[in-house]
Amino acid sequence: MSESTRIAEVRVTPILISDPPLLNVQGVHQPYTPRTIIEVVTDNGVSGIGETYGDTDYLKIAQAFGPKLVGQPLTARNDLFARVSAAAAEVDIAQIDNTVVAEGLRGARTEVKLVHSVVSGFEVALLDALGHETGLPVHALLGGKVRDRVEYSGYLFYRWAEHPVAGEPQDDWGAALDPAGVVEQARRFADRYGFKSFKLKGGAFAPEQEVAAIHALHEAFPDAPLRLDPNGAWSVQTSLEVAAALEGVAEYLEDPTAGTGQMAQVAAKTSLPLATNMCVTAIDEVPAAFTSDAVQVVLSDHHYWGGLRATQDLAAVCRTYGKQLSMHSNTHLGISLAAMTHVAATIPELYYACDTHRPWQTEDVITVPHTFTDGAVDVTDTPGLGVELDRESLAALHRRWLDSDVRDRDDAAAMRRVHPDWTAPAFPVW
Ligand SMILES: O=C([O-])C(=O)C[C@H](O)[C@@H](O)C(=O)[O-]
Ligand SMILES: [Mg+2]
Incomplete structure (x- = not known):
């Protein structure tokens, strides 16, 4: 690997994973929930993998950014936020609500957080690939x-x-x-x-x-x-x-x-x-x-x-x-x-x-x-993240995503299957 090692290929794969009926203030987990799996391949043929949220807006941004990473240096991570933001500006994001302070389970839903979530998936994939290129574990690349x-x-x-x-x-x-x-x-x-x-x-x-x-x-x-x-x-x-x-x-x-x-x-x-x-x-x-x-x-x-x-x-x-x-x-x-x-x-x-x-x-x-x-x-000391992608499993979970119409996590909708009148409650609930 050298400073000129570049990204030759990027794959962004939406999947649905099964999830148990776990309860929270909004409702209950759906039987299947989306995740996005990201793979980058360098021009040396070395791969790295990342994972992030898979709901529609995250996926759209990841899919818009993926092709733009091709040809970029493997080591360039500090401007990922700016580059992913530029890709996000090109897509139609449906579900931004900056006014939501608490009702979401992870605070306000902002475009910055959507972009950050996509950045993280790519950053982890790049670090994993860099680890494989250099023979170093990700923790070593982080200091x-x-x-x-x-x-x-x-x-x-x-x-x-x-x-x-x-x-x-x-x-x-x-x-x-x-x-x-x-x-x-x-x-x-x-x-x-x-x-x-x-x-x-x-x-x-x-x-x-x-x-x-x-x-x-x-x-x-x-x-x-x-x-x-x-x-x-x-x-x-x-x-x-x-x-x-x-x-x-x-x-x-x-x-x-x-x-x-x-x-x-x-x-x-x-x-x-x-x-x-x-x-x-x-x-x-x-x-x-x-x-x-x-x-x-x-x-x-x-x-x-x-x-x-x-x-x-x-x-x-x-x-x-x-x-x-x-x-x-x-x-x-x-x-x-x-x-x-x-x-x-x-x-x-x-x-x-x-x-x-x-x-x-x-x-x-x-x-x-x-x-x-x-x-x-x-904590593993083998190169990269120390985990290997199971391609068969990835393909099966992607197939499930293709065959399903579940695209977003919605715990309130899952609760309505049992309690038809359920809506996520107004705060404070108690
Ligand atoms: O600590 C938290 O707030 C969470 O783990 C958020 C999650 O969405 C959790 O509420 C869940 O999985 O239902
Ligand atoms: Mg919490």
Whole structure:
């Protein structure tokens, strides 16, 4: 490889992956959810892979940008945002709503976040290819790992046993609709993957029920750090009541209430740290949230923060303000888990176990899916991301996308299949 190594080919492949009926404040996960898989091939014939959100607008931008990467140097990543933005300007984006502060599960939906999410998929693919060209792991290309294993927390969800329509994907986890069900799910997570901390996705039931589930988890796992995340569904008053009930039990509350202003009001009156993946989701949201001390932990998602280098930049900003950084996730596969693990391995101040949805997925597009042991994933030292694309599986999941009309995640629509009048609720819900 040399400075003149260029990208010869780019493939952007939309897929649908199966997803269990996990509940949240908006509704329930659909049986299938979209992801985009990106492959870049250099003029030396070396490939790199990336993964990002697959909903219509992300896909349109990725498909518009892909061909423009052909002929570009493999090492050129610093202007990806500008180049992907230019491609985004050429496509018709349907679903921008900058006014949505909290009702989305990951904050406002802005064009910048859409572009960042697409950038991240390409950045990871370029880093993977560069790693294969140079024989270096991605963490080395990011400055080197400071740990050999990255700890994840068991991401618990209230859930139905199965999707409502026969023939849709099934698993053997069973329902979890009350504290006993949540504890049972956690036990299985602990036995199978060794998770030492747990996060419960809240906002599905009234706060008292969810507080009871956290207390039940505390009783069952007295040493485990615990978190509860209702995605902004509570008022300031309710958040303070929950905080009072969970002080000394939870390690942090995640997005108890909507928006920086309300988070700051809660933070001022509790000693429980507040974490977010909703009110600090892009750099322009940082000043207000940090100067008002609305949040103490930022849950970065390398997809919508714009990639692995951007996550390192965010870590530096957090360090400057004395804030903690950890990681958010959304339904994802092994390429994203590899990317998350590599970047997490490079961040010295990572004191909280990261989130991952990966244990809920029954499918993957890599040949050897990751193994969680003692709640952690090993950081690989093999070239690139250390994972290999499973082409058969990619083709099958793409075929599913072609044969289906599911193009976007819509948890409220999935809920309407059981409760026809359901709409995602107005905030605060409680
Ligand atoms: O921490 C979070 O807010 C998430 O993980 C967002 C996700 O969309 C989660 O709510 C889910 O998968 O339902
Ligand atoms: Mg969250």
